[in-house]
Amino acid sequence: MSVTRENVLNALSTIGLPSGGDLVSLDMIRAVSIQNDSVSFVIEAPADDAPRMEPVRAAAVRMVEALDGVSQVSAVLTAHRPADAKPAAPSLKVGRHPTPQAGPTKPAGVDRIVAIASGKGGVGKSTLSSNLAIALARQGRRVGLLDADIHGPSQPRMMGVSGKPASPDGKTILPLHGHGVTVMSIGLMMDPDKAVVWRGPMLMGALQQMLGQVAWGDLDILLVDLPPGTGDVQLTLCQKTQMTGAIVVSTPQDVALLDARKALDMFDTLNTPVLGLVENMSMYVCPDCGREAHIFGHGGVRDEAKRLNLPFLGEIPLDLDIRLAGDAGTPVALTDGPVADAYKALAKRLIDDGLA
Numbered sequence: 001m002s003v004t005r006e007n008v009l010n011a012l013s014t015i016g017l018p019s020g021g022d023l024v025s026l027d028m029i030r031a032v033s034i035q036n037d038s039v040s041f042v043i044e045a046p047a048d049d050a051p052r053m054e055p056v057r058a059a060a061v062r063m064v065e066a067l068d069g070v071s072q073v074s075a076v077l078t079a080h081r082p083a084d085a086k087p088a089a090p091s092l093k094v095g096r097h098p099t100p101q102a103g104p105t106k107p108a109g110v111d112r113i114v115a116i117a118s119g120k121g122g123v124g125k126s127t128l129s130s131n132l133a134i135a136l137a138r139q140g141r142r143v144g145l146l147d148a149d150i151h152g153p154s155q156p157r158m159m160g161v162s163g164k165p166a167s168p169d170g171k172t173i174l175p176l177h178g179h180g181v182t183v184m185s186i187g188l189m190m191d192p193d194k195a196v197v198w199r200g201p202m203l204m205g206a207l208q209q210m211l212g213q214v215a216w217g218d219l220d221i222l223l224v225d226l227p228p229g230t231g232d233v234q235l236t237l238c239q240k241t242q243m244t245g246a247i248v249v250s251t252p253q254d255v256a257l258l259d260a261r262k263a264l265d266m267f268d269t270l271n272t273p274v275l276g277l278v279e280n281m282s283m284y285v286c287p288d289c290g291r292e293a294h295i296f297g298h299g300g301v302r303d304e305a306k307r308l309n310l311p312f313l314g315e316i317p318l319d320l321d322i323r324l325a326g327d328a329g330t331p332v333a334l335t336d337g338p339v340a341d342a343y344k345a346l347a348k349r350l351i352d353d354g355l356a
């Protein structure tokens, strides 16, 4: 019988810490990965606990080794540095040229990869990605979010995560965690004040590293927040990755739809299935009088989906709280109410359709 993630977590929940609690209840286990009879995971401990953690790590390895169907266990401790030392920056050069690969691949343990795309910039792709990721996580899915918007990474701010991801072995990059979602952004690996001036091959190399070297662990779905348009990142992702498909976001106005059509055409050319269209900034409900206004029009994306015979996945209102919550690092999907319900409905639709 093959071992499951639940078996591993159950075993680890029996390992107590000197300071009280156990490895699972204290949320210290990251990146559980199971490949046949090999299990690997990361124990993320506060630096102050480091001296006391090695026996805990060894006990965790023994406990998982004792499970039926397991013959090899590797556990990495991320807090083995002294408490007063600065976290080791990864000795990784992100943005190198791509390395040759035989065909499209997918990180081990990741079930589905779904890109969130748009033809035009600023239509709300990143906002949709972060809120959808949280709505899916709140419905029990294991969700990863990769910010592939190399020129304007916004997920660290929107998901409220910061700090350079660690790389204990100089190869694997440990992602961060925010609001129940595993998060990685190229922005976290770079100096935020330095503009990225990269040529196509370097963009491709960076994306390949984000997919291949990040310890994503076991995920039901990895959402990829793409840059706007139809450039190198989109091309690399679709050609080098086993994609489940793409969701295209647009506002209802004609200029945005015109660009959305270009994105749809690109996915068609690259044989990447379009899972559906989402209308963002669909309508505005005045908080004072309750009147509904259609600032960018309304229904244009639904009509376009119908015309192209593609699923229309839902509409998200234009709402001040969406922007404020995104800027504050606590996306609105964390709350309960009509706006959060729009993201909840979208997440439910994807789960019901077997896409998440």
Ligand SMILES: Nc1ncnc2c1ncn2[C@@H]1O[C@H](COP(=O)(O)OP(=O)(O)OP(=O)(O)O)[C@@H](O)[C@H]1O
Binding pocket: 118, 120, 121, 122, 123, 124, 125, 126, 127, 128, 149, 152, 154, 226, 227, 228, 280, 281, 316, 317, 318, 319, 320, 322, 323, 324, 326, 327
């Ligand atoms: N439904 C919405 N209601 C109100 N504000 C929104 C909504 N969707 C997005 N925004 C705001 O619009 C701005 C642009 O959104 P966002 O960054 O998500 O767009 P994008 O398509 O990812 O942009 P880029 O092209 O730069 O990647 C942000 O300030 C965001 O808070």
